Amino acid sequence: MARRRISSGSTFEELAGYSRAVIDGPWVFVSGTTGFDYATGTIAADVAAQTEQAFANLAAALDRAGASLADVVRVRVYLAERADFETVAPIVGRHFAGIRPANTTVICTLVDARMKVEIEVTALKGDTAA
Template structure:
């Protein structure tokens, strides 16, 4: 896996790579929302807590496939308000290696599947070949 954080001629980044290249199998993770393992909403009116739960859910899905956040090559983030951007970035940086951040897109949406959800994140991860 190679992270192209800021190739020559590209603008500065804030917690993401412009591109990540890899070879081998990949894992595509559906959008994760701020529900815990029992299906309860976490952080009703707190984007940071919702974001933390979403990343915990991503970690659980990755672990089930034998991967970690370090294997994530692309994040797509959906926020219902850009007022939550700083809170999202702060929590993201707890889970993502700032030296090897994934490629990323962030989109403001008018709403998510549940009106209390403030964030949803989907991911693509590069899986390591099994050790034989």
């Protein structure tokens, strides 16, 4: 199976030379995804709202790749503020409650000061391991 790229249509993808997601065989690699609403070009100030929007963006990319959040085997969460962990962790936990992928959470500076959270995932399409 040939490698296939998925774009969100963001001009930043071309500028920075990346794809929203890459499909390689049964694997789907979704780039770091923030809480920007791609339709409106806006981002909420609230970290919980950003996290929910990031999950909506991730789910849309996975869907275009023929996968879903249920196929995720690896998640990385990047937080701009350590204090936001208490808000973000339960949201991540709710989305992955039945899946329980491997997880790493990192506190770091993000590209845009409005961004409070960025999430990337790796999925294995059709993975039914428990």
